[in-house]
Amino acid sequence: MSMTSTLQQRIMIQEHFAHEQMPRELDQAEIAQYKSRIKALLKERDACLISHYYTDAVVQEITEETGGCISDSLEMARFGSVRPEQTLIVAGVKFMGETAKILSPEKRIIMPTIEATCSLDIGCPIDEFSAFCDQHPDHVVVVYANTSAAVKARADWVVTSSIAVDVVNHLEAQGKKIIWAPDRHLGNYVQKQTGIEMLMWHGSCIVHEEFQAKGILEMQKMFPEAAILVHPESPEAVIAIADAVGSTTQIIEAAVRMDNRQFIVATDRGIFYKMQQAAPGKEFIAAPTSGSGATCRSCAHCPWMAMNGLQNILSSLENFRDEVLVDQQLMVKARIPLQRMLDFAKGMKGS
Numbered sequence: 124m125s126m127t128s129t130l131q132q133r134i135m136i137q138e139h140f141a142h143e144q145m146p147r148e149l150d151q152a153e154i155a156q157y158k159s160r161i162k163a164l165l166k167e168r169d170a171c172l173i174s175h176y177y178t179d180a181v182v183q184e185i186t187e188e189t190g191g192c193i194s195d196s197l198e199m200a201r202f203g204s205v206r207p208e209q210t211l212i213v214a215g216v217k218f219m220g221e222t223a224k225i226l227s228p229e230k231r232i233i234m235p236t237i238e239a240t241c242s243l244d245i246g247c248p249i250d251e252f253s254a255f256c257d258q259h260p261d262h263v264v265v266v267y268a269n270t271s272a273a274v275k276a277r278a279d280w281v282v283t284s285s286i287a288v289d290v291v292n293h294l295e296a297q298g299k300k301i302i303w304a305p306d307r308h309l310g311n312y313v314q315k316q317t318g319i320e321m322l323m324w325h326g327s328c329i330v331h332e333e334f335q336a337k338g339i340l341e342m343q344k345m346f347p348e349a350a351i352l353v354h355p356e357s358p359e360a361v362i363a364i365a366d367a368v369g370s371t372t373q374i375i376e377a378a379v380r381m382d383n384r385q386f387i388v389a390t391d392r393g394i395f396y397k398m399q400q401a402a403p404g405k406e407f408i409a410a411p412t413s414g415s416g417a418t419c420r421s422c423a424h425c426p427w428m429a430m431n432g433l434q435n436i437l438s439s440l441e442n443f444r445d446e447v448l449v450d451q452q453l454m455v456k457a458r459i460p461l462q463r464m465l466d467f468a469k470g471m472k473g474s
């Protein structure tokens with residue numbers, strides 16, 4: 124199933140919009156002022172800050188300074204669900220806010236900007252996806268976490284990149300046929316790892332899709348000792364030259380575990396903040412992309428993640444404007460495949 128040009132156009136328009144809405148860079152005095160006001164308001168409003176690895180360093184800093192959580196989308200939602208605070212400020216993209224709401228329906232979920240989205244989410248609209256699933260009623264529907272609440276509600280399983288291979292192997296052992304959505308590169312990777320053919324939706328991440336094997340290998344000539352770390356949303360040729368492939372958390376773990384002192388990293392460069400903390404003394408180099416300069420498509424940084432900043436974190440605390448609301452019925456339905464995955468992950472840890 125190939126992505127329609129209308130969807131591609133929609134992604135480009137949203138991407139352009141994201142660039143227009145990026146918070147301006149702040150000087151040190153302004154950063155200190157914003158941070159101090161945010162710290163006070165988080166307490167006053169019984170709120171907790173939860174941020175994704177791909178947000179800017181200044182967002183991750185204030186998250187840590189206030190005892191919040193920086194992680195991948197599922198751990199963000201899980202952390203939020205066990206916190207005592209009744210309001211969660213989710214600095215990331217919209218599907219992360221929705222997932223937090225689905226797992227904590229009683230809490231108020233606020234985003235610095237609810238306009239922050241994801242090319243995988245935009246590229247998998249519920250009507251088209253549902254019609255596709257209806258054409259294959261004998262297939263189990265497995266969707267990646269980077270999807271809307273409506274798409275999750277249509278699915279049998281939600282998976283993250285860290286658990287996808289295990290879930291697909293588990294379904295194959297039960298003799299199931301599988302629909303995979305929306306990321307085709309991650310889907311290809313899972314197919315290669317498991318040897319299991321899946322019916323694939325053709326979405327992609329506009330950030331990871333831009334990494335190129337040729338450029339990375341050229342860069343490795345300059346840093347011959349460097350290991351190559353790759354997120355599986357990257358193209359097949361990039362995955363093929365990786366020394367380690369994994370989810371955001373797994374990439375950080377690989378940087379700690381491996382003996383190399385230098386790493387070329389093919390994922391959003393926002394992750395360097397946590398990598399440097401986890402593996403001090405090691406050097407992380409952003410993998411080159413196919414773009415050639417100042418366009419978003421060459422920056423290895425998600426334009427929607429970059430919409431989160433201290434300015435809109437503060438205003439979200441002041442006015443609770445961008446609240447994430449999910450239809451009650453949808454929430455109940457979407458929770459089923461999400462919970463299935465969480466239970467499966469728990470079983471894996473216990474085994």
Ligand code: SF4
Nearest residue numbers: 241242328329330425
């Ligand atoms: S980095 Fe890619 S997958 Fe992640 S939010 Fe941005 S567009 Fe979506």
